[in-house]
Amino acid sequence: MATRTQTRSTTLRTRIAEYPQPALLWAGVAVFLLLLELGALLRFPGTLLVDFVQAVPGDYDAGIFVAFVDAVSGIPTLLSRETIPNQGYFDGSGYQGTFLGLAPAVAWGVRVTLIYLYAAACTYWVWVAYDWYRVYYRAADWTPRDDVVDRLRGHKWGIFGFVVVFMFVTMAIFAPALGPTTVDRNLxxxxxxxxxxxxxxxxxxxxxxxxxxxxxxxxxxxxxxxxxxxxxxxxxxxxxxxxxxxDLFTFIAAGSRISLIIGLLSVGLSAGVAVSLALISAYYKGAVDLGLVLVSDSVMGMPQLLLLIMLTVVLAGTWIGKLYSGAFVLALIFAGTGWPYLWRSLRGPALQVSEREWVDAAKSFGQTPGSIMRKHMLPYITGYLLIYGSMTLGGAIIAIAGLSFLGLGVDPPTPEWGRAVNAGQDYVDTASWHISLIPGILITLVVTGFNALGDGIRDAIDPESDSAAGEAGSRGGGA
Structure with missing residues (x-):
């Protein structure tokens, strides 16, 4: 291990300038990994932007965004369907059009394996960034975060959850390349x-x-x-x-992207509201806290399914109802009805930190309430936000699948896992059992993975915590 070249009083930029070799090496490898799949990584947000511009009312020209998507689609990528094709035909002597003349199953397996190896390499390199920062550039020899990371690395249930979440997120990001065919071609x-x-x-x-x-x-x-x-x-x-x-796999891979977008958007909006209100209620207490309790009770008392059906029907013909095939409306409804559960989970830790002596010291020095909440209270509840946010995301995914099973939520023919379960419910005890069983197992596995990851983070942050996941975890964010 190399010795530290920086002093504790210098900034991070100064420390990197004094010993740039590890930072330059990491940046070089990161750029190389990014360039391998740059076209695919840019195409995903580009298509989302095109859908948004086309749905928003007004005289907006989506041509420039469509041109951007077409341009990035032309960027060669290492793990694309064009580079490692699996669709071809057998001409009596061998396979034509497949990668190296391999059988379609083998060619598809090669592409999927390389995609997950690439995702694993990128994930590992992110860990290397933290590890090298800790070794070469961090001023302190030890921080409490080190113990949290060490406990999480040894938490088998949490590692299981991380692996499941990693597999799911990779499927969502690389869905177009993972499927044996494309959504446009097959669906x-x-x-x-x-x-x-x-x-x-x-x-x-x-x-x-x-x-x-x-x-x-x-x-x-x-x-x-x-x-x-x-x-x-x-x-x-x-x-x-x-x-x-x-093809069912293509349907499931594309559906994972829809589930992840809705889940992240709804949890992100819920987290923003919950964190803000938790800090406000903990800082001001009294009437403000009581008022927020009454508001949260009122929101929790609303029938979510009835509200969802009503808003889906009312907004179906509007531009907001057409955003991402109705996914944006679902995310807004989940966020609007789910924030009280996340707020109640964060309110307790926020009240605890508001009584700490460093908060009183900040008040005595004349710091503004906003500065105190941001600098002295928010870092304390961030860990709890990761715990309950992970569990809430799992609840959102199973709620999305349940609504799609009922024919609500995402508009057909957009792929969604619950719609596949619904399509195969008449064939559960027949030769076509796979139609419902496979997506049903995946839904259960992914939700369990998010909950397991939340359990691991909770136990790593607070090793003396109870095994119960709390109200937000048990309710899945109201889902």
């Missing part, structure tokens, strides 16, 4: 695309829509494409097909 416009296949004698051409009809999973052995099987047109389906013949 949204199947009759606008064609494919070639080997019929036993020669290579034939048909539309994807016609091929889907021949690859339906409707319960019987003769009309079913199960997990890890090929259909009659030589297409590989890792999770089988839906009743309409569309």
């Amino acid at each position: 949204q416009d199947p009759y606008g695309h064609t494919l070639e296949y080997w019929d036993g004698d020669s290579v034939q051409e048909t539309t994807v829509g016609a091929a889907n009809i021949g690859a339906q999973s409707v319960g019987s052995e003769g009309s079913n494409v199960g997990p890890m099987e090929y259909d009659d047109f030589g297409r590989f389906h890792p999770f089988g097909t839906l009743p309409g013949g569309k």
Whole structure:
């Protein structure tokens, strides 16, 4: 381990300037990793921006944003479908159009494996940034955060949750490349695309829509494409097909992105409201705190499902209801009805820190309430926000799936996990059991993963805490 070259009184920028080698090495590798998938990483926010501009009323020209998406789509990426293709056909002697002439299943497996290895490398490099900062650039030899990190690294249940969340987030970010086919080709416009296949004698051409009809999973052995099987047109389906013949894995991968966007947006908005109100109620106490308690009780008393149905119907024809196929409305409703649960979880820690002597000292020195809440109270409740925010996110995901199962929420044909469960409920005890079971297992696994990660963070921050997750965890943020 290299010795520290900085003194405790210098700034971080000065310490890096005095010993730049680790920082330059880390930055160089980070830029290299970013450039490998720059096109895919820029395309995701670009498509979201295009959808937003197109939905907002007014004379807004989305052409510049569409041009941006087209431009970044042309940036070559290492792990793209074009670089490692899995769609091709067998011509009687070998596979044509697939990566290195491999079977579609093998080519798809190579691409998926490399994508997750890339995501793991990026995650590891983020950890290296913290570790090198701690070794080379941090002024203090030890901080309480070191013990928190060490406890979290040894928390098996928390590590399990982290792995599950990592797999889910990676699927959401790289959904277009992970699927054996694309959403546009297989789900949204199947009759606008064609494919070639080997019929036993020669290579034939048909539309994807016609091929889907021949690859339906409707319960019987003769009309079913199960997990890890090929259909009659030589297409590989890792999770089988839906009743309409569309690829289930592509549906689930695209649906994970919708679930993550809604969950992050709703939890982010809820967290912003909850943190602000928790700090205000803890600082001023008295009538302000009592008023917020009454407001939160009123919001918690509203029937969330009824409110959701009403707002979904009322806003369906408006521009806000069209944002991201209704996902934005869902996020707003979850945030508007879920913040009281998160606020109640943060109110206790905020009240505790408001009684600390350093808060009284800051008041005596004439600091403003906003400065005191931001500098002396907010850092104390950030850990609790991570705990309950993680658990609330899991609750939001299962709530989204439940609403989609009921036919509410995200507008069809946008993929969502609950809609896949609904599509396969008539085939649970048939040969097409995979349609409902696989997305149902994934929903349960992802929600459990977020809760496990929250448990691990809680135990790492407070090793003497009870095993109960608290009100927000048990209610899933009101979901």
